[in-house]
Amino acid sequence: MNAPSVVSLVHLGCARNLIDSELILGRLAEAGLVVSGDPSAAGTIVLNTCSFIGPAREESESRIRELLKKKRRGEITNVVVAGCLVQRFKRTLVKRFPAVDLFAEISDGAALAKSIRELADGKKINRYLESPGLREPARDAARMLSTPKSFAYLRISHGCDHVCSFCAIPAIRGPHRSKRVEDLVGEARELIDAGVRELVLVAEDSTAWGRDHGLELPHLVETLADLDGDHRLRVMYAYPNRFPWELTRLLRDHPKVLPYLDIPVQHISAPVLRAMRRAGSGEQVRRILDRLFEEVPGITLRTTVLVGFPGETPEHVHELETFIRSYRLGRLGAFGYSPEEGTTGNELAERVDEDEIDVRLGSVLATRDAVLEANQKELIGRELEVVIDQAADADGEALGRTWMDAPEVDLIARVTGVGAEVGDVVKVRAEGLDEEYNLRCTPVESPA
Numbered sequence: 001m002n003a004p005s006v007v008s009l010v011h012l013g014c015a016r017n018l019i020d021s022e023l024i025l026g027r028l029a030e031a032g033l034v035v036s037g038d039p040s041a042a043g044t045i046v047l048n049t050c051s052f053i054g055p056a057r058e059e060s061e062s063r064i065r066e067l068l069k070k071k072r073r074g075e076i077t078n079v080v081v082a083g084c085l086v087q088r089f090k091r092t093l094v095k096r097f098p099a100v101d102l103f104a105e106i107s108d109g110a111a112l113a114k115s116i117r118e119l120a121d122g123k124k125i126n127r128y129l130e131s132p133g134l135r136e137p138a139r140d141a142a143r144m145l146s147t148p149k150s151f152a153y154l155r156i157s158h159g160c161d162h163v164c165s166f167c168a169i170p171a172i173r174g175p176h177r178s179k180r181v182e183d184l185v186g187e188a189r190e191l192i193d194a195g196v197r198e199l200v201l202v203a204e205d206s207t208a209w210g211r212d213h214g215l216e217l218p219h220l221v222e223t224l225a226d227l228d229g230d231h232r233l234r235v236m237y238a239y240p241n242r243f244p245w246e247l248t249r250l251l252r253d254h255p256k257v258l259p260y261l262d263i264p265v266q267h268i269s270a271p272v273l274r275a276m277r278r279a280g281s282g283e284q285v286r287r288i289l290d291r292l293f294e295e296v297p298g299i300t301l302r303t304t305v306l307v308g309f310p311g312e313t314p315e316h317v318h319e320l321e322t323f324i325r326s327y328r329l330g331r332l333g334a335f336g337y338s339p340e341e342g343t344t345g346n347e348l349a350e351r352v353d354e355d356e357i358d359v360r361l362g363s364v365l366a367t368r369d370a371v372l373e374a375n376q377k378e379l380i381g382r383e384l385e386v387v388i389d390q391a392a393d394a395d396g397e398a399l400g401r402t403w404m405d406a407p408e409v410d411l412i413a414r415v416t417g418v419g420a421e422v423g424d425v426v427k428v429r430a431e432g433l434d435e436e437y438n439l440r441c442t443p444v445e446s447p448a
């Protein structure tokens with residue numbers, strides 16, 4: 001049996017939740033616990049859960065059951081469940097999973113680490129940790145980074161003021177609160193000094209940053225980009241409404257701001273967007289994308305769409321697929337709608353049958369793949385910059401990304417015959433594609 005003071009964390013969910021996981025790991029180490037990256041070596045396992053849609057919720061619950069099986073078999077001593085599932089379903093989980101040793105709502109991890117320390121020391125603890133109220137948008141200090149030093153996420157705000165009718169996130173993460181510039185400069189400085197090459201700005205709605213302080217996102221992006229260092233900035237989770245157009249100048253001209261934007265549109269058909277309670281019509285979304293392509297030539301856009309929302313018809317799906325093709329949106333994530341307790345969408349009639357949702361999702365993903373393949377094929381023969389995320393393995397293949405690819409969600413570049421380190425930027429020639437349209441590349445210059 002592994003010592004209960006050896007703790008491992010299993011992370012589920014998005015980049016914002018990953019920062020929470022890294023904060024928890026940092027707190028655990030500060031509490032003098034041994035943090036292990038290998039769950040099979042740990043006596044205590046922390047599961048940081050996700051619950052924003054059905055499949056994510058189900059995965060969190062099945063992972064809890066798996067961990068409780070390990071506990072019954074005596075492989076581990078303590079099971080700790082934290083994160084969005086607890087924040088959303090609160091003490092109902094205590095009844096459903098009585099064998100869990102500790103539940104913790106979302107927080108900065110300090111109280112959680114203290115309780116785990118006491119648990120590991122065999123002390124009696126309060127098994128349910130409530131979050132101490134709305135999380136202060138404070139500095140995320142002393143995270144134990146879990147990403148390679150080629151990139152790290154930087155959360156710029158908490159929560160969301162939008163009312164998208166399919167989304168449970170505002171109920172989990174609360175209303176929008178921006179982190180202060182000086183805190184973000186401090187965090188960015190720390191990451192850049194730690195050798196992190198790419199800072200990936202994340203939030204529920206990045207484009208709302210600063211509005212509660214009388215500022216706008218471009219101010220923050222320029223401030224972070226102007227910091228000393230050879231870092232790059234990437235903006236994720238922009239909202240296609242009230243867009244801070246000053247940002248395009250930075251995306252186009254600033255050498256440290258990547259000409260890339262993640263802007264989830266969710267759909268394009270006006271009646272569906274209305275039912276989703278999304279601000280902005282399909283026309284407005286098209287105008288925003290047109291202006292982005294115009295003002296930032298060569299920009300790479302990533303987006304996310306939701307298929308199968310109540311009232312959606314095959315014609316609406318056709319309109320969405322035409323939109324994906326005409327705007328060449330190859331870097332696209334798609335989800336099937338799942339009715340979420342507590343969301344206004346859950347009350348809507350005209351539900352789309354689950355099998356039909358799967359059919360529509362398959363069709364949208366096939367459309368995306370065709371666009372992606374065509375986009376990637378155009379890169380063959382071109383010289384590109386690739387940041388290395390994983391140094392060469394025994395077969396001599398290193399893994400990285402072009403600046404057109406965000407970590408963990410977009411494509412990778414396979415580079416053979418390069419002796420580069422993680423975080424290095426290498427000039428490559430794209431020679432071909434693998435079966436998932438990732439680039440196969442060879443180096444044309446030594447690493448920068």
Ligand code: SF4
Binds near residue numbers: 160162168
């Ligand atoms: S913008 Fe909409 S989908 Fe995104 S977190 Fe906010 S409510 Fe959810």
